[in-house]
Amino acid sequence: MLQSIGVANIDELFDEIPDSVPVANFRAIESSLTEMEMVYRLAESAKQDELGSCFLGAGSYDHHIPAAVWDLATRGEFLTAYTPYQAEASQGTLQLLYEFQTMMASLAGLDVANASVYDGGSGLGEAILMAVRSNRRARNRKIVIGGAVNPFYLKTANTLVRNQGIELVDVPHENGVFDPKQCPIDDPNVVVVQQPNFFGLLENVDAISNWVNERNALLIAVVNPLTLAVLKPPGEWGESGADICSGDGQPLGVPMASGGPSFGFLCSKMKHVRQMPGRIVGKTVDANGDVGYTLTLQAREQHIRRAKATSNICTNQGLLVTAATIYMSIMGVSGLRNTASRCHENTKYLVAQLEATGRAQRAFHSPYFHECVLRCAGDVAALTKSMITDHGVLAGYPLGEIDESLDDCLLLCATEKRTRDEIDRFVELFNRILNEG
Amino acid sequence: MLQSIGVANIDELFDEIPDSVPVANFRAIESSLTEMEMVYRLAESAKQDELGSCFLGAGSYDHHIPAAVWDLATRGEFLTAYTPYQAEASQGTLQLLYEFQTMMASLAGLDVANASVYDGGSGLGEAILMAVRSNRRARNRKIVIGGAVNPFYLKTANTLVRNQGIELVDVPHENGVFDPKQCPIDDPNVVVVQQPNFFGLLENVDAISNWVNERNALLIAVVNPLTLAVLKPPGEWGESGADICSGDGQPLGVPMASGGPSFGFLCSKMKHVRQMPGRIVGKTVDANGDVGYTLTLQAREQHIRRAKATSNICTNQGLLVTAATIYMSIMGVSGLRNTASRCHENTKYLVAQLEATGRAQRAFHSPYFHECVLRCAGDVAALTKSMITDHGVLAGYPLGEIDESLDDCLLLCATEKRTRDEIDRFVELFNRILNEG
Amino acid sequence: MPTIPSIFDTSKPGRLAGGQTPKEGDLTGLPDALLRESKPVLPEVSELQAVRHFTKLSQQNFSIDGNFYPLGSCTMKYNPRGAHRAASQPGFLNRHPLTPAFASQGLLSCFWELQETLKTVTGMEAVSLVPMAGAQGELAGGLMIRAYHEDCGDFERDEILVPTAAHGTNPATATMCGYKTREIGVAADGDVDIEDLKRVVGPKTAGIMLTNPSTCAVFERRILEIADTVHDAGGLLYYDGANLNAILGKVCPGDMGFDVLHLNLHKTFATPHGGGGPGAGPVAVNSLLQPYLPIPMVGKLDDEYIWLDESYCPLTIGKLAAFMGNAGILIRALAYALMLGREGMVRVAEYATLNANYLAAELSKAGFQLAYPTRRATHEFLITLNKEAKDLGVRALDFAKRLLDFDMHAPTTYFPLLVPECFLIEPTETETKAVLDEFVSAMCKIREEAQENAEYVKQAPHNQVVRRLDEVRAARELDLNWSGNKE
Amino acid sequence: MPTIPSIFDTSKPGRLAGGQTPKEGDLTGLPDALLRESKPVLPEVSELQAVRHFTKLSQQNFSIDGNFYPLGSCTMKYNPRGAHRAASQPGFLNRHPLTPAFASQGLLSCFWELQETLKTVTGMEAVSLVPMAGAQGELAGGLMIRAYHEDCGDFERDEILVPTAAHGTNPATATMCGYKTREIGVAADGDVDIEDLKRVVGPKTAGIMLTNPSTCAVFERRILEIADTVHDAGGLLYYDGANLNAILGKVCPGDMGFDVLHLNLHKTFATPHGGGGPGAGPVAVNSLLQPYLPIPMVGKLDDEYIWLDESYCPLTIGKLAAFMGNAGILIRALAYALMLGREGMVRVAEYATLNANYLAAELSKAGFQLAYPTRRATHEFLITLNKEAKDLGVRALDFAKRLLDFDMHAPTTYFPLLVPECFLIEPTETETKAVLDEFVSAMCKIREEAQENAEYVKQAPHNQVVRRLDEVRAARELDLNWSGNKE
Ligand SMILES: Cc1ncc(COP(=O)(O)O)c(C=O)c1O
Ligand SMILES: Cc1ncc(COP(=O)(O)O)c(C=O)c1O
Numbered sequence A, B: 001m002l003q004s005i006g007v008a009n010i011d012e013l014f015d016e017i018p019d020s021v022p023v024a025n026f027r028a029i030e031s032s033l034t035e036m037e038m039v040y041r042l043a044e045s046a047k048q049d050e051l052g053s054c055f056l057g058a059g060s061y062d063h064h065i066p067a068a069v070w071d072l073a074t075r076g077e078f079l080t081a082y083t084p085y086q087a088e089a090s091q092g093t094l095q096l097l098y099e100f101q102t103m104m105a106s107l108a109g110l111d112v113a114n115a116s117v118y119d120g121g122s123g124l125g126e127a128i129l130m131a132v133r134s135n136r137r138a139r140n141r142k143i144v145i146g147g148a149v150n151p152f153y154l155k156t157a158n159t160l161v162r163n164q165g166i167e168l169v170d171v172p173h174e175n176g177v178f179d180p181k182q183c184p185i186d187d188p189n190v191v192v193v194q195q196p197n198f199f200g201l202l203e204n205v206d207a208i209s210n211w212v213n214e215r216n217a218l219l220i221a222v223v224n225p226l227t228l229a230v231l232k233p234p235g236e237w238g239e240s241g242a243d244i245c246s247g248d249g250q251p252l253g254v255p256m257a258s259g260g261p262s263f264g265f266l267c268s269k270m271k272h273v274r275q276m277p278g279r280i281v282g283k284t285v286d287a288n289g290d291v292g293y294t295l296t297l298q299a300r301e302q303h304i305r306r307a308k309a310t311s312n313i314c315t316n317q318g319l320l321v322t323a324a325t326i327y328m329s330i331m332g333v334s335g336l337r338n339t340a341s342r343c344h345e346n347t348k349y350l351v352a353q354l355e356a357t358g359r360a361q362r363a364f365h366s367p368y369f370h371e372c373v374l375r376c377a378g379d380v381a382a383l384t385k386s387m388i389t390d391h392g393v394l395a396g397y398p399l400g401e402i403d404e405s406l407d408d409c410l411l412l413c414a415t416e417k418r419t420r421d422e423i424d425r426f427v428e429l430f431n432r433i434l435n436e437g
Numbered sequence C, D: 001m002p003t004i005p006s007i008f009d010t011s012k013p014g015r016l017a018g019g020q021t022p023k024e025g026d027l028t029g030l031p032d033a034l035l036r037e038s039k040p041v042l043p044e045v046s047e048l049q050a051v052r053h054f055t056k057l058s059q060q061n062f063s064i065d066g067n068f069y070p071l072g073s074c075t076m077k078y079n080p081r082g083a084h085r086a087a088s089q090p091g092f093l094n095r096h097p098l099t100p101a102f103a104s105q106g107l108l109s110c111f112w113e114l115q116e117t118l119k120t121v122t123g124m125e126a127v128s129l130v131p132m133a134g135a136q137g138e139l140a141g142g143l144m145i146r147a148y149h150e151d152c153g154d155f156e157r158d159e160i161l162v163p164t165a166a167h168g169t170n171p172a173t174a175t176m177c178g179y180k181t182r183e184i185g186v187a188a189d190g191d192v193d194i195e196d197l198k199r200v201v202g203p204k205t206a207g208i209m210l211t212n213p214s215t216c217a218v219f220e221r222r223i224l225e226i227a228d229t230v231h232d233a234g235g236l237l238y239y240d241g242a243n244l245n246a247i248l249g250k251v252c253p254g255d256m257g258f259d260v261l262h263l264n265l266h267k268t269f270a271t272p273h274g275g276g277g278p279g280a281g282p283v284a285v286n287s288l289l290q291p292y293l294p295i296p297m298v299g300k301l302d303d304e305y306i307w308l309d310e311s312y313c314p315l316t317i318g319k320l321a322a323f324m325g326n327a328g329i330l331i332r333a334l335a336y337a338l339m340l341g342r343e344g345m346v347r348v349a350e351y352a353t354l355n356a357n358y359l360a361a362e363l364s365k366a367g368f369q370l371a372y373p374t375r376r377a378t379h380e381f382l383i384t385l386n387k388e389a390k391d392l393g394v395r396a397l398d399f400a401k402r403l404l405d406f407d408m409h410a411p412t413t414y415f416p417l418l419v420p421e422c423f424l425i426e427p428t429e430t431e432t433k434a435v436l437d438e439f440v441s442a443m444c445k446i447r448e449e450a451q452e453n454a455e456y457v458k459q460a461p462h463n464q465v466v467r468r469l470d471e472v473r474a475a476r477e478l479d480l481n482w483s484g485n486k487e
Helices: A010-014 A035-048 A067-073 A091-108 A120-134 A151-164 A205-214 A225-229 A270-275 A302-308 A318-356 A380-391 A420-436 B010-014 B035-048 B067-073 B091-108 B120-134 B151-164 B205-214 B225-229 B270-275 B302-308 B318-356 B380-391 B420-436 C047-058 C081-087 C105-122 C134-151 C169-176 C194-200 C223-232 C327-365 C386-392 C396-405 C433-452 C454-458 C471-476 D047-058 D081-087 D105-122 D134-151 D169-176 D194-200 D223-232 D327-365 D386-392 D396-405 D433-452 D454-458 D471-476
Strands: A142-146 A167-171 A190-195 A218-223 A244-248 A264-268 A281-285 A291-295 A360-362 A372-376 A409-412 B142-146 B167-171 B190-195 B218-223 B244-248 B264-268 B281-285 B291-295 B360-362 B372-376 B409-412 C126-128 C159-163 C180-184 C205-210 C236-241 C260-263 C283-285 C297-301 C304-308 C381-384 C422-425 D126-128 D159-163 D180-184 D205-210 D236-241 D260-263 D283-285 D297-301 D304-308 D381-384 D422-425
Touching: A010 D327, A035 D081, A035 D105, A035 D327, A067 A318, A067 C081, A067 D047, A091 A225, A091 A264, A091 A281, A091 A291, A091 A318, A091 D047, A120 A142, A120 A151, A120 A190, A120 A218, A120 A244, A120 A264, A120 A270, A151 A167, A151 D134, A151 D169, A190 A205, A205 A218, A218 A225, A225 A318, A264 A270, A281 D471, A302 D169, A302 D180, A318 A360, A318 A372, A318 A409, A318 A420, A318 D047, A380 A409, A380 A420, B010 C327, B035 C081, B035 C105, B035 C327, B067 B318, B067 C047, B067 D081, B091 B225, B091 B264, B091 B281, B091 B291, B091 B318, B091 C047, B120 B142, B120 B151, B120 B190, B120 B218, B120 B244, B120 B264, B120 B270, B151 B167, B151 C134, B151 C169, B190 B205, B205 B218, B218 B225, B225 B318, B264 B270, B281 C471, B302 C169, B302 C180, B318 B360, B318 B372, B318 B409, B318 B420, B318 C047, B380 B409, B380 B420, C081 C327, C105 C126, C105 C260, C105 C283, C105 C297, C105 C304, C105 C327, C126 C297, C134 C169, C134 C205, C134 C236, C134 C260, C134 C283, C159 C169, C169 C180, C169 C205, C180 C194, C194 C223, C205 C223, C223 C236, C327 C381, C327 C422, C327 C433, C386 C433, C396 C422, C396 C433, C396 C454, C433 C454, D081 D327, D105 D126, D105 D260, D105 D283, D105 D297, D105 D304, D105 D327, D126 D297, D134 D169, D134 D205, D134 D236, D134 D260, D134 D283, D159 D169, D169 D180, D169 D205, D180 D194, D194 D223, D205 D223, D223 D236, D327 D381, D327 D422, D327 D433, D386 D433, D396 D422, D396 D433, D396 D454, D433 D454
Parallel strands: A142 A167, A142 A190, A190 A218, A218 A244, B142 B167, B142 B190, B190 B218, B218 B244, C159 C180, C159 C205, C205 C236, C236 C260, D159 D180, D159 D205, D205 D236, D236 D260
Antiparallel strands: A244 A264, A281 A291, A360 A372, A372 A409, B244 B264, B281 B291, B360 B372, B372 B409, C126 C283, C260 C283, C297 C304, C381 C422, D126 D283, D260 D283, D297 D304, D381 D422
16 A cells, blocks of 8 residues: 555655654553453443432433334444435435424424434523524513523523623522513513423413513423423413423433433424524435435535534434434333323322421422422431432432522432332431431 | 124134133233333342352353444344345345354364354254264264263253164263273264363374274364364364364353353364254355355255254254354454463463462363363362352352362363453452361 | 455455454463464454444345244244343343352242243143253153153154144154154144044054144144044143244143143244244143253242252253253243233234234235135134146245345245145234235235236346345355355 | 335324333323323334334445445544443443432543543643534634633634634634634645735634644644744634544644644544434643633542532633533543554554555546645545546536445535535545455446446436435425325
8 A cells, every 4th residue: 555655654644744743642541452451441430330229300311211222223324324414325314313303393392303402401502592593573682591490501501602692691480480470571582491390390381481472582492302292392382382492302212321422402483494503304305206305404504604504513413313213213102101191100109208208398389290399307418428328329409509598409300210119218218317317 | 904804803813712722821920011110120130140250161151242243243134034044035144154154164174064053062962963874884873972071061962862872971081181092982983072171171182083083983073162263173183183073152252141042063074064954054146146145955954854854953043153253253363363362371370370379289280271170178169159159259160060079179261351350369269268268 | 235245355364353352372381283273264354344244244134123024933023122131131141151059049030930931821830941942842842752651661652743734843853852753644624634643643652743723824623632632542742832922821732732842932932033043942841741851940949049950850851951041032031921911922812813814814805825715814824826836837936035025024935845835924913904915915916927927026036135046056066165265 | 225104104093112101100280281282293103113114214324334434524434332332331321410429430530531531642731521522612612712812801802713624613613602703715735825824813813723634634734833823913723623533643733732622532532423423522722721621520639530610610611511511422432542542543543544645546546636636645635526527527426426326425525615526535544455445446437437428427326225315305395394294
């Protein structure tokens, strides 16, 4: 090969690198390991962190994933393909994405879905940017954050939007939920509301939607997609529905995996589609008139529109979307619905049992779904620590970490994976530790 | 559908079952579980049995398996295909088997290989039946078992062959190895010898082969296929080589998995091929003259030859052969060779360290490869039990279980997976336990 | 899709997958004469080359995961991925087979549970899980029959009866057990010819091997009479469980007079066939034969599970595998059984039977000839393409090859031998009506093609990676492994 | 291969995968008005139907595991299965993102090790692993540049410079950071036009974004001069790490004057692209920008690993992800780095460069026009098919589509925009010479075909599941989801 190139050795191929740039010094990097040695090493780390039952949600949920989902998603043809630029050689991924868009849009009760953004947090940021671009009538760049929206999403969204002069205005919750009547801003550009909200409480979404609509603002719904199998879809909220729906797809067949990779999704009414960021797949025909699929509306994207693109996103979270599409296909209408309702029943049972100990009671009184805040009689930090250290159990999210007034509160959920035995054992530990503590 | 059939309900479809046969009573069987519940249940069983370092071999070895091997072997197209009866729709499996046959035959230094029998034990049985059928000159049905052949294989082979009037004659080892000069039978039909033998010792295979050949008997070599990357292949033993080579393919990319599924393999000289049991794949051409593969020599098999078939085998161990073929392809010449030699070096190190404690010494003095017998100063049963119970370590095979005269002996190996640290820790435990015991 | 060069053709001396090559070990001290000199013919490729090669190869296979696969007698139904996952847990995969029982209680409890389940499923007294496929189960059964007669001092019985329609493994097994095979006829309605049976049964009869539903794909209606006839003559009844799918939860072989049987877990219990195997063929027996079961089995002593070996089973026929058989397949079968549960098991038989009868009815309406038109289909059924062969010159083989072009695997062809130009069609319970309808359309389409241009069908397949293969040449000019020089 | 009906077309109301459907939960007490009434459009299929559907779909994709995939700038090299396995261990997969650090020391130690490794690889001071792709890394970089200038009280700088050949994410990122983009020219030899740079750089310059090797696939030889020019004007230098593969272990961006950069771990560190993602785009900075890095990072306090959040990093630009980013991708990248080791990293650059230069040389000899014939290829190179387009009427697009019929993915087409009818070709270090030779043959063959019958090439592909797709119609008659009635 060197001969064909006409050089004497490989070094010559680098002769355009100026001598004034020093040679890299990689001595600090270890010598190579074989796969066997590498797996051995990382297995030690992985094992060190293994825990037992998880009662922690707060945006990431421990659901059952059918074995078929990842067996299929990790087939080399899905796993090691690039973005489907050459449509004719990528019909597998493209058709799958089209099917994904159909499922997501329908779950949200909206017209269109894109093929993913990074995660729920950055997804909210993109949703806000999209809404602001789309809402040309707006006279300000104020975004009302209605009550208990996921705080991690908000921080992320803020990083993404604040440099474009967009301001997020937190409107505190009233007894856990958003009351638009208490909103200090009467002409928001965009309103963001989460259903169920970060505390697991159900917002009065019809009223909120109507309120937003009357003000010619756009409404962004942040949702857990699994709950949409049971809850009213954002597109049907109030008279005219939410404009945009965003969230994190993790509950749809994606392992918690420390929070990533997961995927963010965006759905919207058709009228906003040209402001949508990310890939969108459309159905078309080939030269023979047969059905085929291709990336479409690419004029929104960075590789065509560059500085005027709807976003800078390029690589997205395709593989996770692949898994989610397979997950939704296997679970289907009943599987998704029953999973959501079973999570709810398990959490209800957990809440009832904890309340029965007399050491915990619900912090808020609106109806909740799937996840719930409990005020505990005792030191929550010590409780969660002891649960992990002594019993390998994740006991929920200590809300004191985001709001001092809630420092005796735990946000808890019991997914469909938690057995009665696990819940009962948890309740017993809870009681015992607070008793001793 | 019922309408098209012309019945009112499904029960009618079973109306040919006479009423005199009672209806099945399945009440003892549990109600159905979801996948989630089933995996939860079996995970509890699996976790209960997890152990740490393994120094036990004796026919099943803890080797590294490249992740790619099973990622590929469990692709649905390999995993869920049947025996390749329709060759045109099974070229994947067929070409793979042809490649497998090539690799196995070459490792064994013989002309042909089949596409698997069940395991090493039944494989030895089939090898003996095959040899007896092939050796028409023989005047008896006596099979000489030369020294330390795997006792589990022998028991299995005996079950398979004894009803056809075939007798296995055990010729005891001399200081661990087979000495044909001590053989009480001078006109055996077939001789079986294992290399390395069950004790890990190297037999003098050239001399044995010549001795067998001089007696017009057939020689069956039982081997660990991995060691053939380093050791002289049976086809090259002595003047004319072994006739048949059999063994278990587990070391080639198959997890120990409690002993199964693994696969048995058979290789032979071309002149015995028509007595070979099992599937064999051949290369041929299609109607266009292009290369293709198909099952061949089917006239040996039960579905054609019925009572006169070379064996009753039908379903074999195809998936494991698939894994082994991928394993051998990834490992290649160097990978296989280095793995075998590294196992040997690790075992040598283990043996040296154990001998250095003064509490163990080699039981036999012939050269060994990959596996070794140590005589221990102490209660071997108590040692192995404590190793498991207190430390999760499998300390080797207590040879007392098969031979009382060896009840202070352990058969040990340290594969390429055992790190220096693991070996050193084992030696320390060994020393400590025998000290206390 | 292009044909794929052999992996040896892409090899290059010295190339290797570095990440998989451990450091070389020291061989000093080993006698030179015992070491290998020649370099084995193994691929020398990068890991990517291997991955790409086998990815490509796999794509040239039909499979359940990709295709309708109505291969009669083989029960090619969906293999749940969850069962595979459950069996692939490290606690199972990394277990050394010689780990003592006290440290294997998890695994042994699974085997115990499977043994108990299979006892109920078959209606028998005792189960051994050891046999590694149906044929090995048959061997175990034959050896148990032999051991029983010998223990009774009855050394004269040297014949096993099998219907002419029997699967090839039945007579082949009889031979391996040291028996002679005697065939008995099948009547025009597909049932065993009882008169023929009565003629041949006698003091030389060790036993009879039967499937029910039979390999003619009908339920053997006079099974109890057959059982009495053979038992009266002092013989035993072996049930070949390959077709158990059809009657799961409906009737038990133990209630039909059988003394011993095997199950094909890879069929009825849906473990993947892996392009040829592995399977598992546990045997179940009534109390007569219990002492002879192959070892090891799992027993229970107080609350502990133990291995039952020779010391507990002195009359055992012995070991059939170096260790305990295809453990991983047994776990998969248990997982499947747990997921089905008692309700699910009955559903298996019902839907399998429904699908087969529907497909039979539709094919019959479409003008194809059922082999036993007066009979119910079981989980499978037979058609004969004899008329098409005579009228159009297009044989069952041609139909089979052309079906591949419709992206469907062919049914089993030319088995059983007694029905000319036959297809044994087993749609299984996991296929939808839409798929069955597509199969009927494809069959009709092929017949139309044959009417217009028989040659076209006879040259099928047309859209596969290869055209029709020359099997005669394969057997005549044996080419069983690659050698660079040959080409 | 036939086209595959949508999964909704095979749905049937009420059908479900029973083994995956938990028992329904109780919803009493929830307000009716908040519950769903409409049934969502989700598949109602059996598990087998789903498995078969997605198995079939997957077979309609090109991929690294199946095909040569020389997509320039995307570094489609082998993704080791071992890295995937290592990251798929339960300890990693089942970890809840809010598990406290004290119970996550295993994971945090991995992230720490990766941070350290990337510091060495880039020659920078500090690393944050958070960004979830290259573009998000760019955003983080832009925001850090902005934060830095603002902290310096310098509010006038509102321009980011990018070469005209820059990747689209560069200008798009500038916009998201609230900056204006100014393009600078590229000289005829592929290097940045320094005179143009000097003309536009100034007090409004916040920074410049560059790749090196550049998107023209050549090494930017005057990089140090560029750095001085921008620095002298008070601007900062951003390194777009998409092309780091070419210089891994040869030179470090930190030594070329860059202040901040991202790495595309899914390129240089070979994590699988998953048909679009996920990736990971860690950022590395020199000490100037260290205070602004996105959180969380992993720190070490005595012997314990801790999360560095706002309290440790008060000047951070903030969070970019709800949790810590694409953790699983980071583990894969660490696994890859461990397997490569320091020797392996240099080999990556060398073999990638060797393969690209060889392929460039061979194509050039075969008569194809290199875009920068006087320059070395880096890990990739550009050819222009302008002559073929003019003489034969066959454009780069047509060559690309026809290449698919040769079972090879097409190179990147029409990027960078400044080279007409271009292919950006990146063979990567994991392909063999034989594959490269096949690519050259295919290109020559296509040119021959074009000479004989241009129309044939312009109608390509011919052997794929679909013929050439109508993209214009897709955008004009938007059909973005399935609805039964439409058809
Ligand atoms: C009727 C019948 N009997 C026996 C067998 C043999 O079973 P196995 O292939 O598991 O050895 C089969 C399977 O092919 C069969 O169909
Ligand atoms: C030169 C260049 N810059 C930036 C990017 C963006 O990286 P990502 O796709 O990871 O967001 C890419 C990748 O497509 C690229 O090639």
